[in-house]
Amino acid sequence: MRPLPTLLTLSLAAAFGGFAATAIRDGLEAPAQAAPASAVAATPTVATLPAVVGGQPLPSLAPMLAKVTPAVVSVHTKQRVNVSPFGSDPMFRRMFPELTQERINESLGSGVIVDAKQGFVLTNHHVIEGADEVSVTLADGRTLKADFVGSDPDTDVALMRIPAQGLTALPLADSSALRVGDFVVAVGNPFGIGQTVTSGIVSAVGRSGLRGLGFQNFIQTDASINPGNSGGALVNLNGELVGINTASFNPRGSMAGNIGLGFAIPTSLARNIMGQLIANNGVVIRGTMGLESQDVDARLAQALGLPEARGAVVTQVFSGGAAAAAGVKVGDVILAANGERIDDRDALRNFEGLQSVGSRIALDVRRDGKPLTLTTTLREQPRSYVGTELDPRLTGASFADLPERLRQAGLSGVMVDSVARGSRAEANGLRKDDVVIASNAGNFEDLPGFRASFTxxxxxxVLRILRGNRRADLLMQ
Known part of the structure; x- marks a missing residue:
């Protein structure tokens, strides 16, 4: 068997404020280390400008920022980890438990108050991921314990609640109205030095295709976004929230400084995710079309009578799914969805993952070389399947879709979500967090495909699994 390429650490600095995280390198890095907690300063940093130059009043962002900065907070996280001189070796850790010591990892990020009455604070998932304790420091110096409401790793959005009076919240703007060239201002807590303001313009909208960052529809800006800025506010000149700062690009790594390539989650997406987290007890329920596809290469384009090699060709349609109800057939080439250009299967998956259950989708397809429009309504995507629903030999295991960041890094398959102790699945060698990448039951790329392969x-x-960077074939007895 060919070894699976090792996931390289990205240079996309997407975890400004998250724990020191090891991610995937291929010119991008996500996430990066936050600044030490000891570097916190409470006073906002805003440059002082003269009121008049050449007899004319000088335009200033200060009046707008006076309304914005009280709504941007510092997020402080603590994570308790057990450290052993034997590393992760379970035998020696059990033999010498007295040598295992507890250590507390601390990090800093940013957040934005979006509802003063309810105390809701938006931040990035990677800022609070794995945290045992989260506290929030307001611009007025108050520090409060934050309660976790929920988060969505695939869009990197998290929601917290703080119990405080006299809060200031930012109004959420319509981020879909943003245009390239619009002025924006980033507010956050870079490097833990205290609240800081940077400015720039919108460099691009609807940016996607950044490996290792899940479902993507980013606002790109040249406003400086540095480690610790994650979860902070990107606002327009009216002081309205247009995005949640999440990442910056630097091929030399996040600590090398800003080079003017920053990314923010648009409020249109953050608002949708926040609403789902509140309504669904802290989780996001996604819709699915119920199909699998592959990229259209030059050979396929010629065979299908397409003028160019782009689009996603349908390779499987699941019975009872939204695509089947709409009349989608194997061999159809999807070129656009709701008017959004689809260049390959990753673009189709990214589009699908950003839609809610019940969303109506118009697909522009080519069938036998002729244009066709099909309309479907997304149906709820199961979050997991219990092994007994698939095959008795998998009893005791449950399976879930891969995190989208792993798909963006090139993996496909399903993840073993849990394995019951003493179960048949455990006896067959399955372990939690194994990635099932192939099976002799049939071809699959994701959870719906895995389910369909057991028809x-x-x-x-036999399941082919990836555990860490090692492959193995497991015979299910």
């Missing part, structure tokens, strides 16, 4: 159960079931 006819094979006499002998």
């Amino acid at each position: 006819q159960r094979p006499a002998q079931l």
Whole structure:
């Protein structure tokens, strides 16, 4: 078997304020280390400008920022970890438990108050991921314990609640109205030095294709976004929230400084995710079309009578799904969805992952070389499947879709979400967090495909799994 390429650490600095995180390098890095907690300063940093130059009043952002900065907070996280001189070796850790010591990792990020009455604070998932304790420091110096409401790793959005009076919240603007060239201002807590303001313009909208960052529809800006800025505010000149700062690009790594390539989650997306987290007890329920696809290469384009090699060709349509109800067929080439250009299967998956259950989708397809428009309504995507629903030999295991950041890094398959102790699945060698990348039951790329592959159960079931960077074939007895 060919070894799976090792996931390289990205240079996309997407975790400004998250824990020191090891991610994927391929010119991008996500996430990066936050600044030490000891570097916090409470006073906002805003440059002082003269009131008059050459007899004319000088335009200033200060009046707008006076309304914005009280709504931007510092997020302080603590994570308790057990450290052993034997590393992760379970045998020696059990033999010498007295040598295991507890250590507290601390990091800093940023957040934005979006509802003063309810105390809701938006931040990035990677800022609070794995935290045992989260506290928020307001611009007026108050520090409050934050309660976790929920988060969505695939869009990097998290929601917290703080119990405080006299809060200031930012109004959420319509981020879809942003244009390239609009002025924007980033506010956050870079490097833990205290609240800081930077300015720039919108460099691009609807940016996607950044590996390792889940579902993407980023605002790109040249406003400086540095480690610790994650979760902070990107505002327009009216002081309205247009985005949540999440990442910056630097091929030399996040600590090398800003080079004018920053990315923010648009408020249109953040608002949708926040609403779902509140309504669904802290989780996001996504819609699915119920199909699998592959990229259109030059050979396929010629065979299908397409003028160019782009689009996603449908390779499987799941019975009972939204695509089947709309009349989508194997061999159809999807070129656009709701008017949004689809260049490959990753673009189709990214589009699908950003839609809510019940969303109506108009697909521009080519069938036998002729244009066709099909309309469908996304149906709820199951979050996981229990092994007994698929095959008795998988009893005791549950399976979930891969985190989108792993898909963006090139993996496909499903993740083992849990394995019950003493179960048949455990006896067969399955472990939690194994990635099932292939099976002799049938081809699949994701959870719906994995489920569909068990329509006819094979006499002998073999799963190919990835555990860390090692592959193995497991015979399910």
